[in-house]
Amino acid sequence: MIIVSEGFQSARVFAKELGSMLWGERRLSRWFVCFAVFLQLMGLGALSARAQGATEPVANPELGITLPPEIARRPAVSRELRALSREKCDRQAIYRLSKELEDESYRREAAESLVAFSTNCGGYGEALRRAINLLLDLSDYQRAVELATELIDMEPNGDNGYYLRALAYDRNNRCEQAIADYSSAVELFGDKEKISSVGYESMSRCYEQLGQYCDAMLPIENWVAIDPEQHDNDQTRAILRRLSNKGKCAQASTGVKEEKIRRKGSDVITVEGQVNGVRGTFIVDTGASFVTIKKSFAERADLKISEGQKIRLNTANGAVDGYLTRAKTVKLRSLESRRVQVVIQSDGEDDFGDGVDGLIGMSFLSRFDVVLERKMLRIRPREVQ
Numbered sequence: 001m002i003i004v005s006e007g008f009q010s011a012r013v014f015a016k017e018l019g020s021m022l023w024g025e026r027r028l029s030r031w032f033v034c035f036a037v038f039l040q041l042m043g044l045g046a047l048s049a050r051a052q053g054a055t056e057p058v059a060n061p062e063l064g065i066t067l068p069p070e071i072a073r074r075p076a077v078s079r080e081l082r083a084l085s086r087e088k089c090d091r092q093a094i095y096r097l098s099k100e101l102e103d104e105s106y107r108r109e110a111a112e113s114l115v116a117f118s119t120n121c122g123g124y125g126e127a128l129r130r131a132i133n134l135l136l137d138l139s140d141y142q143r144a145v146e147l148a149t150e151l152i153d154m155e156p157n158g159d160n161g162y163y164l165r166a167l168a169y170d171r172n173n174r175c176e177q178a179i180a181d182y183s184s185a186v187e188l189f190g191d192k193e194k195i196s197s198v199g200y201e202s203m204s205r206c207y208e209q210l211g212q213y214c215d216a217m218l219p220i221e222n223w224v225a226i227d228p229e230q231h232d233n234d235q236t237r238a239i240l241r242r243l244s245n246k247g248k249c250a251q252a253s254t255g256v257k258e259e260k261i262r263r264k265g266s267d268v269i270t271v272e273g274q275v276n277g278v279r280g281t282f283i284v285d286t287g288a289s290f291v292t293i294k295k296s297f298a299e300r301a302d303l304k305i306s307e308g309q310k311i312r313l314n315t316a317n318g319a320v321d322g323y324l325t326r327a328k329t330v331k332l333r334s335l336e337s338r339r340v341q342v343v344i345q346s347d348g349e350d351d352f353g354d355g356v357d358g359l360i361g362m363s364f365l366s367r368f369d370v371v372l373e374r375k376m377l378r379i380r381p382r383e384v385q
Helices: 006-023 028-053 075-086 091-103 107-120 125-137 141-154 159-171 175-188 198-209 213-226 234-247 295-300
Strands: 058-060 065-067 259-262 269-275 278-284 291-294 309-315 318-332 335-345 358-360 368-372 376-381
Touching: 065 107, 075 091, 091 107, 091 125, 107 125, 125 141, 125 159, 141 159, 159 175, 159 198, 175 198, 175 213, 175 309, 175 318, 198 213, 198 234, 213 234, 213 335, 259 269, 269 358, 278 295, 291 295, 291 318, 295 335, 309 335
Parallel strands: 278 358, 291 335
Antiparallel strands: 058 065, 259 376, 269 278, 269 318, 291 358, 309 318, 318 335, 368 376
8 A cells, every 4th residue: 555645645636636727637737747746745855854954963073072953053052163163262162162061951062072172272271171070060080080181291280180180089989099189289289378178178088088097187287287377276176186086096106205306507407217117317397298208218218109109299399290108117216107108209309408318297297296496396296095
């Protein structure tokens, strides 16, 4: 059985009636009927093609995205797409386009268009930052890590790429990697007096998730040290007390007396110490987050770069790479602590000065009570609470 569309039937009837009026029942009317049907079908075909085009997705190869037609044809979206077709590196246009797509709940397309824009235009950090934040909202942590790594390569001495990658690792329950990147972000942040507590708190929480309660105290101690008048309050003291009790941190450090270290004619305090039982000369630096040692000293102390997490350090001579690992023991005179975080500085061997093997920083000092006076540093064991 042949089924003929309603449009086809109406065209045929119309043509036949018109042919009968003009030509009667002669044979020529058949040809007229066929011609009229052909014209009707052509019109229907054109309408069908237009209807199909109205429902097909609209691809934009330059931006690497495909949008539904109803989104692509919205005035605000189509305007920015046209602007980018004229000027592919129009930063205002890509910003407005990504915002429009985000508002329409096409956040992945917004993110990928920003990534493509950065690639096409020789690298644009702000576009990558916006893309990473969108992907974090979508819980696509792996893609966020990839883009944050690209941002770090683009801006190796900037703190933001490390912070965004730390967030992605943190939310994906990869705390060891998150801690390394939080540390880099804090180290590279320019004016510590303006830094937020969020990075310190997130780092502390990651340590706590790993069951490293004594290490979890370190970021909070560092936060307090930035501005003791404002940050040394009941809340931070309660956090530190809770972590110390959970980790039995007083027992992890030993010592029976207060050690007094005098300055010798300068602001620098140097002292003999040991890392994993290996003696060295160190600068005591309450502004340094970690015990930091030269690569050559690390080899003597049986600490390997290959076992550490790579971080970025901000030194007096600029930013350098380091590797965050853990020493079995760190000892300063009679005071000793176990499982102390240590950074091996992989370059900048001369940063510490002649005859100096590294810094004694807060990853060791925070486990004791430290009082810095004008001519002396006092360090004593903490009382078990």
